[in-house]
Amino acid sequence: MKSTTLSFLRALGVLMFGLLLAACGEPEEAAQSLAPVAFHPSDECHVCGMVISDFPGPKGEAVSAAGVRKFCSTAEMLGWWLQPENRSSQAKLYVHDMGRSAWHAPDDSHLIDATTAYYVVGPRLQGAMGAVLASFADEQAAQNLVAEKGGRVVRFEQIDQELLQEAAAAQHGGAGHGAHGDHSGH
Numbered sequence: 001m002k003s004t005t006l007s008f009l010r011a012l013g014v015l016m017f018g019l020l021l022a023a024c025g026e027p028e029e030a031a032q033s034l035a036p037v038a039f040h041p042s043d044e045c046h047v048c049g050m051v052i053s054d055f056p057g058p059k060g061e062a063v064s065a066a067g068v069r070k071f072c073s074t075a076e077m078l079g080w081w082l083q084p085e086n087r088s089s090q091a092k093l094y095v096h097d098m099g100r101s102a103w104h105a106p107d108d109s110h111l112i113d114a115t116t117a118y119y120v121v122g123p124r125l126q127g128a129m130g131a132v133l134a135s136f137a138d139e140q141a142a143q144n145l146v147a148e149k150g151g152r153v154v155r156f157e158q159i160d161q162e163l164l165q166e167a168a169a170a171q172h173g174g175a176g177h178g179a180h181g182d183h184s185g186h
Helices: 002-033 072-081 139-149 162-171
Strands: 060-064 067-071 092-096 111-113 120-121 131-134 154-155
Touching: 002 072, 060 072, 072 092, 072 111, 072 131, 120 139, 131 139, 139 154
Parallel strands: none
Antiparallel strands: 060 067, 060 092, 092 111, 120 131, 120 154
16 A cells, blocks of 8 residues: 555656656747847838838837737837737737947847837938838937937837827928838838
8 A cells, every 4th residue: 555655656756757847848939939039131010112221220120929020120019919809919029229239230139128218309310111211229319319319119019009190290391201211222
């Protein structure tokens, strides 16, 4: 009887250890699948189809279990995200932290959660399509850009289609899609 109890306890211990290992692995896999990914020279914008690396300024990406969608600008990504059918995708949104990146070459090692970023709307800087929204992890870095290049600081929850359209019109003299016209060779 004693050996049966001991065998049962060993089997129970092995089973518990296996369950513990399985439980530890699941969240890590889910977190890895929603982590930001690097941009590559051949990547095309999910919205406009332009080659992303052809444009200066911060980029955006939406990472979900269904895959990664990359955008030539934060404004393109946010415009896509604001569409009702995309909000239900459970995607994790990322943008470049321009407080730690050069404007003409955003650093993919500094992609941050778009929902916690500070955005400078309308700085006097060239970007991709539509409005220029410079993204920052740090509010003071965003305020420094405003002092240097103009614009105003907003948070993620303040961004809507109306803000994007107004900023695009102001950025491009009312044209709405200025910078892409400068790259007509695509």
